[in-house]
Amino acid sequence: MFDVYLFDNIRIRTKDALSIRTAQGAFSPEEHATIQTMVYCMLPSDEKPGAADTQVMGMLMGIMEDQAAEQILFFKSELAHVNAMARSMFGNDLAMLPQASVETIVTQVSTSPERALFWYALRNTSVLCFYSIPEVYTSIGLPGPSIDDGGFEIPEAKE
Amino acid sequence: MDNTQESREACTYDAIIIGAGAAGAVFAHELTRAGWQVLLLEMGKHHTQHSKDFIENEMAMWPMVWSNAHYDVEGNGFHRTPNLGYGVGGGTLVWTAVALRFFARDFRFRSRYGSPAGSSVEDWPLTLKSLEPYYARAERQMGVSGAKTPWDSKSRPDYPNPPLPQYKTSLRLRQAMNTLGIRSAPAPVAINSRPYQERSECLHCGYCRSGCRVDAKYQADKVLVAAALETGKLDLVTRAVVTSIDMAHSRHFVDGVTYVDADTLCKHRVRGRTVIVCNNPLEMPRLLLNSANEFHPNGLGNHFDQVGRNFFCHLGSIGMGITDEQLDTAIGHNMGNVMSLDFCKSGPDQDEKGGFMLVGLNGAGAGVAAVDPLRRFHGTELKQRMQRYNQSLLLLAFGEGLPAAGNRVTIDPSRRDEFGLPVAKVSYSLLENDMKVFDASVRKMRSILEAADAREIHITAPPFDAHPMGTMRMGKDPRKSATDRYCRVHGVSNLFVGGAAAFVTGSSVNPTLTLHALALRTAERLIRTRAHLDKGRAMSHEAERAVEDDA
Numbered sequence: 001m002f003d004v005y006l007f008d009n010i011r012i013r014t015k016d017a018l019s020i021r022t023a024q025g026a027f028s029p030e031e032h033a034t035i036q037t038m039v040y041c042m043l044p045s046d047e048k049p050g051a052a053d054t055q056v057m058g059m060l061m062g063i064m065e066d067q068a069a070e071q072i073l074f075f076k077s078e079l080a081h082v083n084a085m086a087r088s089m090f091g092n093d094l095a096m097l098p099q100a101s102v103e104t105i106v107t108q109v110s111t112s113p114e115r116a117l118f119w120y121a122l123r124n125t126s127v128l129c130f131y132s133i134p135e136v137y138t139s140i141g142l143p144g145p146s147i148d149d150g151g152f153e154i155p156e157a158k159e
Numbered sequence: 160m161d162n163t164q165e166s167r168e169a170c171t172y173d174a175i176i177i178g179a180g181a182a183g184a185v186f187a188h189e190l191t192r193a194g195w196q197v198l199l200l201e202m203g204k205h206h207t208q209h210s211k212d213f214i215e216n217e218m219a220m221w222p223m224v225w226s227n228a229h230y231d232v233e234g235n236g237f238h239r240t241p242n243l244g245y246g247v248g249g250g251t252l253v254w255t256a257v258a259l260r261f262f263a264r265d266f267r268f269r270s271r272y273g274s275p276a277g278s279s280v281e282d283w284p285l286t287l288k289s290l291e292p293y294y295a296r297a298e299r300q301m302g303v304s305g306a307k308t309p310w311d312s313k314s315r316p317d318y319p320n321p322p323l324p325q326y327k328t329s330l331r332l333r334q335a336m337n338t339l340g341i342r343s344a345p346a347p348v349a350i351n352s353r354p355y356q357e358r359s360e361c362l363h364c365g366y367c368r369s370g371c372r373v374d375a376k377y378q379a380d381k382v383l384v385a386a387a388l389e390t391g392k393l394d395l396v397t398r399a400v401v402t403s404i405d406m407a408h409s410r411h412f413v414d415g416v417t418y419v420d421a422d423t424l425c426k427h428r429v430r431g432r433t434v435i436v437c438n439n440p441l442e443m444p445r446l447l448l449n450s451a452n453e454f455h456p457n458g459l460g461n462h463f464d465q466v467g468r469n470f471f472c473h474l475g476s477i478g479m480g481i482t483d484e485q486l487d488t489a490i491g492h493n494m495g496n497v498m499s500l501d502f503c504k505s506g507p508d509q510d511e512k513g514g515f516m517l518v519g520l521n522g523a524g525a526g527v528a529a530v531d532p533l534r535r536f537h538g539t540e541l542k543q544r545m546q547r548y549n550q551s552l553l554l555l556a557f558g559e560g561l562p563a564a565g566n567r568v569t570i571d572p573s574r575r576d577e578f579g580l581p582v583a584k585v586s587y588s589l590l591e592n593d594m595k596v597f598d599a600s601v602r603k604m605r606s607i608l609e610a611a612d613a614r615e616i617h618i619t620a621p622p623f624d625a626h627p628m629g630t631m632r633m634g635k636d637p638r639k640s641a642t643d644r645y646c647r648v649h650g651v652s653n654l655f656v657g658g659a660a661a662f663v664t665g666s667s668v669n670p671t672l673t674l675h676a677l678a679l680r681t682a683e684r685l686i687r688t689r690a691h692l693d694k695g696r697a698m699s700h701e702a703e704r705a706v707e708d709d710a
Contacts, residue, residue: 043542044538128526129218131545132219140549141548143490146215146490147210152490
């Protein structure tokens with residue numbers, strides 16, 4: 001019922017796609033580094049856990065690498081755009097830039113209509129994974145599973 | 160019942176049902192209780208032990224219960240919202256259980272409002288009054304909890320269970336609505352407020368969308384499919400991907416279906432006297448179009464090019480109001496602890512036709528807030544707001560999207576899935592009226608959250624698509640509809656559909672109770688027609704007319 005783009009925007013699964021996916025690693029180390037830099041910027045560490053303090057990258061890459069070939073190609077193309085933007089503005093790939101420059105690039109990507117499909121796919125999947133991690137949701141005060149302890153009592157309403 | 164593959168292929172079932180979700184389970188239950196031998200084919204798995212199989216974590220549940228279909232998309236309306244659960248129980252495994260009846264006016268949209276620009280609205284070929292007995296039965300089967308609301312008629316029967324307790328968030332939203340003169344009430348929900356049908360009462364854990372581990376929420380596999388299996392008349396096959404509905408001897412009758420075992424990739428053909436298609440409104444037309452044959456070269460039942468047309472969704476938007484009060488937003492059943500139906504209809508002085516419902520949200524799926532109302536934030540700005548999730552009021556609007564002939568599901572023969580079948584292409588562009596309804600809903604949510612003294616307000620825009628409907632709509636005229644008033648595919652006497660695909664228009668309230676009631680009505684019709692089949696009469700139009708005369 002909620003708006004989750006995930007990686008479906010052009011996904012088509014074919015036998016060829018399946019064989020491509022299983023035959024080779026989906027993302028290069030450089031592409032992985034670009035994704036990680038974006039996700040760490042999106043969910044920074046502070047007094048509460050950030051993406052770097054959790055296994056969110058593992059969850060995210062598990063989902064991304066499970067996509068059809070066409071989808072993976074779309075992401076590779078978008079990551080190339082991001083790095084081209086980084087080189088054009090700051091002279092290096094995103095993962096090699098200082099934090100302030102990374103934030104500039106990520107903010108630009110987040111507001112670019114041309115990158116919207118990519119941005120929402122990456123952002124939505126990252127935040128859904130992130131806030132499903134126990135150390136994260138407990139850090140914002142969510143109680144987590146309770147059924148085995150009997151759930152919650154709701155006091156009588158006083159209207 | 161001998162459930163070996165050999166026996167399956169040797170026998171002719173009284174009915175083959177495709178899809179064991181909210182509608183398919185109703186057919187399986189009703190038909191087996193009437194003595195029919197039924198084959199129920201489901202592409203997902205059967206999770207028989209919810210307390211062990213399910214996990215209180217939406218992401219962990221994701222691969223288990225959400226459909227992983229892939230669509231080619233055209234237009235600005237469809238964002239591939241994955242609200243089509245799969246597995247035995249289908250969407251009821253992950254639904255939020257709001258169980259509202261449509262209003263009488265919802266069945267008469269065209270007569271009431273005319274046809275807004277670009278839309279293809281029609282009246283339903285049935286009335287609320289004719290559906291009321293089935294609504295009542297559906298509410299009993301589901302165990303709906305609620306009390307009469309300001310919008311219910313005086314003659315409305317009591318709900319099977321009393322309402323659930325009100326949460327802090329709901330009290331604050333109700334107070335705000337009250338100051339604005341907006342009526343509010345707890346929504347009827349198919350969640351037990353007390354033990355019912357040997358199922359637990361709600362424990363307010365906050366994880367409705369992860370499947371209910373204690374079965375306090377109505378889940379069709381536990382309530383209906385389990386009972387159907389107990390009759391010994393139901394043969395349930397999971398991991399079965401139906402690839403075609405088959406027709407060999409007559410253009411008016413289907414003979415059975417072909418399916419592939421998703422694990423072994425073996426293909427099987429089974430025969431049935433009746434076929435009932437209950438998969439979702441995207442996959443249903445895809446299957447009929449992929450079932451083209453020499454009698455129906457443009458797709459099964461598609462003589463007038465109506466299969467797949469008139470698609471529409473609810474226009475979803477979430478408002479998040481961050482307050483200074485600890486509200487325990489993360490606990491409680493996920494939707495409908497409070498609602499207002501004051502805006503479900505528009506008046507003559509309003510530009511938009513139709514309306515929207517407002518409903519409160521709770522629950523532990525905090526990521527949804529990060530995805531939707533907070534979608535424009537990232538970094539520290541996002542984390543700071545999420546830090547206050549438990550101080551937030553969440554209000555959801557469902558706007559009434561309208562069908563349009565050009566909003567449709569087709570197939571793309573140049574692109575195929577892993578079973579070699581052309582994939583579905585979804586063409587869905589929002590209409591001017593859709594956007595007016597959405598804008599009105601955003602304004603109203605904002606005013607309520609302001610009245611609730613929210614310090615910060617964030618509202619989803621543009622809308623997301625929720626509750627796909629249409630594509631096989633009912634109607635009297637086969638040139639404007641795909642199925643008749645009993646959900647039978649035009650031109651094919653023994654092929655029926657179940658689910659929201661048959662909806663003509665969609666109201667602005669959640670569709671599941673209505674599709675359940677419709678399935679009960681069609682099942683009853685089938686059972687009554689069976690007497691004529693037993694006398695050796697084919698289920699022809701003549702037989703149908705005889706049944707009507709008897710009635």
